[in-house]
Amino acid sequence: MKTMLIGKLTFPGGTHPPQRKDLTADSPIQPGPVVKKLAVMLSQHTGAPCRPTVKPGSIVQPGQLIGDSDAFISAPVHSPIDGRVKEVALQSHPVLGRSPAVIIEPNPNIPPKRPRPKSQDLFRDAAELLDKYSPEQICLAVRKAGIVGMGGAGFPTRVKIEPNPRLPKHTMIVNGCECEPYITCDYRIMLEWTEQIIAGIILAKKASGCERVFVAIEDNKPQAIEAVRVALKNWPDTGYIHLVPVKTKYPQGSERQLIKAVLNRNVPTGGIPPMIGVIVLNVATCAAIAEAVILSLPLTHRVLTVTGEAVAEPGNYYVTIGTPVGELIEFCGGVTQKSAKVVLGGPMMGIAVADLETPITKTTGAVTVLTKHQIGKAKFRGRQTPCIRCGRCLQACPEHLNPTKIAHAVKNNRLDIAQDYFLSACNECGCCSYVCPAKIELTGYIKTGKIFLARQKKKMPE
Ligand code: SF4
Numbered sequence: 006m007k008t009m010l011i012g013k014l015t016f017p018g019g020t021h022p023p024q025r026k027d028l029t030a031d032s033p034i035q036p037g038p039v040v041k042k043l044a045v046m047l048s049q050h051t052g053a054p055c056r057p058t059v060k061p062g063s064i065v066q067p068g069q070l071i072g073d074s075d076a077f078i079s080a081p082v083h084s085p086i087d088g089r090v091k092e093v094a095l096q097s098h099p100v101l102g103r104s105p106a107v108i109i110e111p112n113p114n115i116p117p118k119r120p121r122p123k124s125q126d127l128f129r130d131a132a133e134l135l136d137k138y139s140p141e142q143i144c145l146a147v148r149k150a151g152i153v154g155m156g157g158a159g160f161p162t163r164v165k166i167e168p169n170p171r172l173p174k175h176t177m178i179v180n181g182c183e184c185e186p187y188i189t190c191d192y193r194i195m196l197e198w199t200e201q202i203i204a205g206i207i208l209a210k211k212a213s214g215c216e217r218v219f220v221a222i223e224d225n226k227p228q229a230i231e232a233v234r235v236a237l238k239n240w241p242d243t244g245y246i247h248l249v250p251v252k253t254k255y256p257q258g259s260e261r262q263l264i265k266a267v268l269n270r271n272v273p274t275g276g277i278p279p280m281i282g283v284i285v286l287n288v289a290t291c292a293a294i295a296e297a298v299i300l301s302l303p304l305t306h307r308v309l310t311v312t313g314e315a316v317a318e319p320g321n322y323y324v325t326i327g328t329p330v331g332e333l334i335e336f337c338g339g340v341t342q343k344s345a346k347v348v349l350g351g352p353m354m355g356i357a358v359a360d361l362e363t364p365i366t367k368t369t370g371a372v373t374v375l376t377k378h379q380i381g382k383a384k385f386r387g388r389q390t391p392c393i394r395c396g397r398c399l400q401a402c403p404e405h406l407n408p409t410k411i412a413h414a415v416k417n418n419r420l421d422i423a424q425d426y427f428l429s430a431c432n433e434c435g436c437c438s439y440v441c442p443a444k445i446e447l448t449g450y451i452k453t454g455k456i457f458l459a460r461q462k463k464k465m466p467e
């Protein structure tokens with residue numbers, strides 16, 4: 006193992022929003038709430054949604070398959086508890102509006118307990134045994150467990166790690182940046198589940214055929230860098246894993262920006278990292294891979310941060326997937342009188358939810374409750390003035406786009422011009438809106454333009 010103590014590696018553009026990670030950074034991972042009712046979404050990933058494999062009245066057990074798809078790009082879903090399927094019904098979805106979910110009521114004879122993470126001893130003890138798993142076994146276990154990118158994108162992990170002769174992979178980057186303000190769940194995982202992450206990295210490296218691995222952590226997390234460094238030193242045969250501290254800057258954890266920072270390579274616009282032989286896996290995804298392969302456990306729980314100045318007891322919790330957001334907030338002491346907005350994710354890229362029945366999914370890394378004061382500031386922000394052509398949005402855009410031109414085109418309903426300015430290449434990071442002195446909601450216009458474009462494409466004949 007080599008530690009590259011550089012810490013200045015980064016990408017061009019970006020910005021530095023206030024971190025506010027102090028609210029939860031010292032909060033160890035605690036068991037989440039006992040579930041009363043669960044809604045397990047059938048679409049929690051990029052790709053084809055699952056169809057239910059259970060019916061109303063079906064009795065389910067922990068880890069039982071409840072939804073699957075034959076599509077290559079998809080990931081199955083499982084019941085986290087002993088229970089009975091009440092119905093398959095539409096439920097509020099953080100991204101899709103409303104989408105089908107399997108509603109499960111706990112079995113009254115086997116009441117669920119507060120969910121607890123697995124002991125790290127299980128992974129330490131497995132260190133010598135990882136060699137016994139073949140690449141095919143690892144890929145199959147990852148597919149069966151329904152693992153998806155847990156950093157937010159939700160791309161099925163099996164598709165990412167499986168060897169593809171057309172796009173051979175040589176380099177794996179493990180993403181421990183967690184650049185979004187407020188969120189600290191990956192930080193806690195790196196401190197508390199270090200061995201589990203390393204076991205997952207070794208398995209993913211073997212499955213993918215990558216020759217080298219970089220673990221990238223922002224330099225505002227020295228304790229996590231040290232924890233990984235020590236664990237790698239004590240783990241046998243990990244010389245191909247390089248620990249890389251990178252500069253603290255938003256959106257450092259975005260795939261394309263991280264590849265630029267670590268490897269100084271550009272992923273082609275509109276392309277994907279495997280086109281240049283690279284895969285990027287989040288640290289929580291690596292931990293889930295270890296559970297899937299070593300313990301044969303599907304992805305039914307995850308660590309997330311409940312945070313924001315308007316939540317009574319912010320912290321990091323191990324939560325059952327399918328738990329309604331409202332129940333989780335209640336478990337954390339409820340909201341204070343100052344609360345105004347609930348966001349799934351962080352304040353830069355998160356999605357505001359109106360319905361507190363919206364369930365936690367595999368990709369929910371945080372629930373952030375913002376205050377009236379913060380929203381008030383945002384409203385003040387909303388009093389926009391004309392563009393003063395300062396160029397700050399261009400400097401901040403990590404994708405080298407011209408946000409003001411794209412937003413102007415969308416505003417004037419000229420999607421053709423917006424496309425000429427590479428509307429689709431925007432990663433919706435929010436940097437342009439954040440830095441704009443004229444308070445123009447550039448990202449909002451761009452997101453709207455993308456939605457209109459998708460609708461237009463749907464209507465077009467093949
Ligand atoms: S145009 Fe898109 S990628 Fe560029 S800064 Fe704005 S939101 Fe980020």
Ligand code: SF4
Binds near residue numbers: 394395396397
């Ligand atoms: S940052 Fe705002 S004011 Fe400056 S050029 Fe961009 S849109 Fe115009």
